[in-house]
Amino acid sequence: NAGVTQTPKFQVLKTGQSMTLQCAQDMNHNSMYWYRQDPGMGLRLIYYSASEGTTDKGEVPNGYNVSRLNKREFSLRLESAAPSQTSVYFCASSDTGIGNQPQHFGDGTRLSIL
Amino acid sequence: GQSLEQPSEVTAVEGAIVQINCTYQTSGFYGLSWYQQHDGGAPTFLSYNALDGLEETGRFSSFLSRSDSYGYLLLQELQMKDSASYFCAVRDGGDYKLSFGAGTTVTVRA
Numbered sequence: 001n002a003g004v005t006q007t008p009k010f011q012v013l014k015t016g017q018s019m020t021l022q023c024a025q026d027m028n029h030n031s032m033y034w035y036r037q038d039p040g041m042g043l044r045l046i047y048y049s050a051s052e053g054t055t056d057k058g059e060v061p062n063g064y065n066v067s068r069l070n071k072r073e074f075s076l077r078l079e080s081a082a083p084s085q086t087s088v089y090f091c092a093s094s095d096t097g098i099g100n101q102p103q104h105f106g107d108g109t110r111l112s113i114l
Numbered sequence: 115g116q117s118l119e120q121p122s123e124v125t126a127v128e129g130a131i132v133q134i135n136c137t138y139q140t141s142g143f144y145g146l147s148w149y150q151q152h153d154g155g156a157p158t159f160l161s162y163n164a165l166d167g168l169e170e171t172g173r174f175s176s177f178l179s180r181s182d183s184y185g186y187l188l189l190q191e192l193q194m195k196d197s198a199s200y201f202c203a204v205r206d207g208g209d210y211k212l213s214f215g216a217g218t219t220v221t222v223r224a
Contacts (some may be wrong), residue, residue: 004156011121031210040122042201042216050209058211088154094210100145101210102159 002026006091006106013113021076021109023091028087030096032074033058033103034066036087043090049074051096081113116140118215120202125221132189134218136202139183142204146178146185147212151199160200161187189220197222 007022025032030051035043035058041066045058049068065077074093078085088110092103117139126132136146145164151158163169163178164183174189189196199219203212 001125033211035214037154040216043203043214045211045213048209048211050211056209059213090156096210100147100162100164102147102162103149103157103212105156105158108154 001041004091004093004104004106006089006109009107010110011112013078013111015081015083015113017081019078019081019111019112021078021089021091022032022073023075023106024073025091025093025104026072027093027104028071029104030071031094031101032068033092033094034074034076035063035090035092036060036085037090037108038087045094046076046089083113085111086113087111115198116206116213118202118204118213119217120200120215120218123219123221126192127221127223128192128194130192132192132220134187134189134200134202134220136185136187136215137169137183138202138215140204140206140213142206143180144207146176147203147205148174148176148187149201149203149214151201151217153198157201190211192222194222194224196220 033048034046047066145218147159151157178185199217202215
């Protein structure tokens with residue numbers, strides 16, 4: 001199994017360009033998440049989808065939109081990229097149910113905005 | 115909101131024991147998790163505590179005290195491959211989302 005797959009792995013954009021980051025999971029998980037990771041700041045939640053058909057804002061949603069296309073896929077869109085959005089973006093998924101449901105992460109997308 | 119505090123860096127020699135502390139402030143609490151990240155790659159799950167006490171998984175153990183809003187990750191018999199960043203994370207609601215600390219970089223020296 002591939003687990004969580006993110007595309008692309010690297011991307012360079014110019015300020016004002018738009019971009020969609022793709023994420024797909026093959027573990028039949030209900031919940032999916034988008035994080036950004038900046039030096040010294042850990043992982044910050046941008047948006048999440050608790051189940052197919054629902055999306056909610058996380059800690060840092062401004063400048064982003066998401067789409068839960070189906071149970072497998074959760075995309076993140078930057079409509080007008082800004083240099084402050086230069087970061088490493090991680091997608092994750094988890095099951096739901098009683099007890100701990102660990103999150104499984106993709107390898108990340110390294111995004112630079114010039 | 116949520117707030118998690120953990121040390122930024124720890125250095126130790128092979129074979130030593132390292133304890134990474136994590137204190138948290140959250141509006142609700144469902145559990146404290148620990149994740150490991152090598153060289154900026156995909157974070158991977160290490161351990162989870164929902165109740166007070168110690169959970170042991172091989173060389174790694176995790177402890178939780180809910181009354182103190184405090185937990186720690188204990189790395190024993192350190193190996194070079196344990197050099198990585200370690201993040202504590204709190205689940206504070208019923209929807210499974212996590213709030214992460216800023217991470218602790220562990221460097222293991224020969």
